[in-house]
């Protein structure tokens with residue numbers, strides 16, 4: 001480096017490029033930080049990373065989404081957002097280098113990203129209009145101006161400005177950019193440091209404002225006292241929970257209950273301002289209900305096993321909880337709704353959540369006498385935010401994507417012909433009855449148990465039909481009947497076990513279940529799309 005008192009000449013070509021790339025990165029950071037701050041004022045969902053991530057989720061082909069869920073599990077959202085950040089960082093570096101030669105083009109490049117963020121935000125199903133574009137636009141303008149300014153401090157490009165060739169000479173060109181002559185090192189350092197500090201500040205402020213905005217929701221949840229249900233669940237029969245190490249607990253604790261949704265920001269809904277509207281076809285008395293209204297209704301408590309249509313054979317997206325809620329069928333009947341079999345015009349009940357998700361259920365099944373719920377409690381607690389606080393829907397026997405709308409705020413009666421909800425638009429079936437399935441929980445795949453008696457055990461489910469029989473097969477041997485744990489209800493899964501006299505060597509263990517209608521789980525392997533995976537679960541072990 002040269003004398004500080006004189007204006008230094010333009011730095012070497014590589015130094016200059018590195019500084020330009022760094023300027024790009026800084027401009028990107030400033031843009032995102034500004035956007036985060038503005039989004040705190042608008043709403044967290046309008047943040048460009050959240051919007052672009054959400055738009056990507058909306059457009060991901062089901063096969064890729066499935067793959068992501070299989071490989072990253074509940075981390076899929078984190079992986080997606082990190083991926084977006086890495087791509088943005090690479091572009092920001094490139095834009096900085098471009099800006100060194102073409103200052104306006106570089107700055108315009110930053111604006112293009114703002115437009116992408118804005119379009120993504122406006123395209124989300126929960127978009128609340130033009131204000132959702134603000135964070136991306138304001139952020140991009142700040143980033144573009146900053147980049148234009150910083151690049152101006154660097155002086156003209158160190159290499160000769162020929163369009164095709166580069167001269168390998170590191171000598172400074174004395175042509176003026178911005179300040180005239182060489183580079184304005186002092187101005188650059190001051191501007192860059194100030195921008196970095198301001199951006200970091202914006203992130204801190206944005207985050208804390210966002211956290212505070214969820215506080216009223218958190219406070220409203222803390223205040224919820226779940227009423228005693230008029231119709232409590234029967235105690236879980238003592239024999240329903242086997243004492244076998246490694247088996248899934250009969251009741252899944254809230255903290256380990258699987259979570260599947262498209263929300264990059266978990267909606268924090270304030271129960272005191274929450275409303276549920278019931279309207280549409282055949283609704284003679286539309287309803288607009290508060291949380292207090294809902295708690296004031298007759299509440300029932302039921303054990304219901306929920307399953308995701310994206311659950312692979314042997315997969316983890318199934319859980320059983322004790323739910324408290326209002327009977328959905330009664331509520332609909334009070335509004336004048338009749339199921340199709342009683343002459344009602346509506347075939348589909350479309351639930352809409354605060355985040356714009358739409359989930360369509362068959363009115364016939366919802367009202368056929370099963371315990372369809374507007375649930376407010378899960379295992380004795382108000383619903384966790386991740387599981388739909390303050391209210392979610394549940395219909396025993398139907399996969400979550402056609403029944404279990406979380407953060408529900410609207411119920412519309414319509415027909416299957418008139419409207420396709422979110423997942424149906426993406427290639428999944430309109431109807432999603434849960435398929436009969438069984439899973440080996442223990443031994444785990446590739447376990448090395450000792451020869452002798454090895455307990456094979458797991459769960460089987462066929463919600464609303466119940467489980468009648470479970471059989472286990474070792475290698476190509478005969479099907480042997482497993483011992484069934486006591487059944488809680490036909491809406492819950494059922495544990496089973498089989499003491500196996502294991503001899504040394506490699507073995508394949510397979511399970512299959514038969515439901516309450518006498519039908520045995522099919523061997524035919526299908527993928528999860530369009531209406532749930534089928535096939536038998538097998539585990540390979542080596543007995544030592």
Ligand SMILES: Nc1nc2c(c(=O)[nH]1)N[C@H]1C(S)=C(S)[C@@H](COP(=O)(O)O)O[C@H]1N2
Pocket residue numbers: 257258259260261262263306307308309353354355357359386387388399400401404405406407
């Ligand atoms: N608002 C909203 N509700 C939703 C979803 C969603 O993405 N958004 N996913 C559904 C799916 S696919 C399933 S399997 C269940 C999962 O509920 P859980 O996360 O409480 O286990 O929620 C359903 N309800």
Ligand SMILES: [Mo]
Pocket residue numbers: 260307308309310399400401
């Ligand atoms: Mo699901």
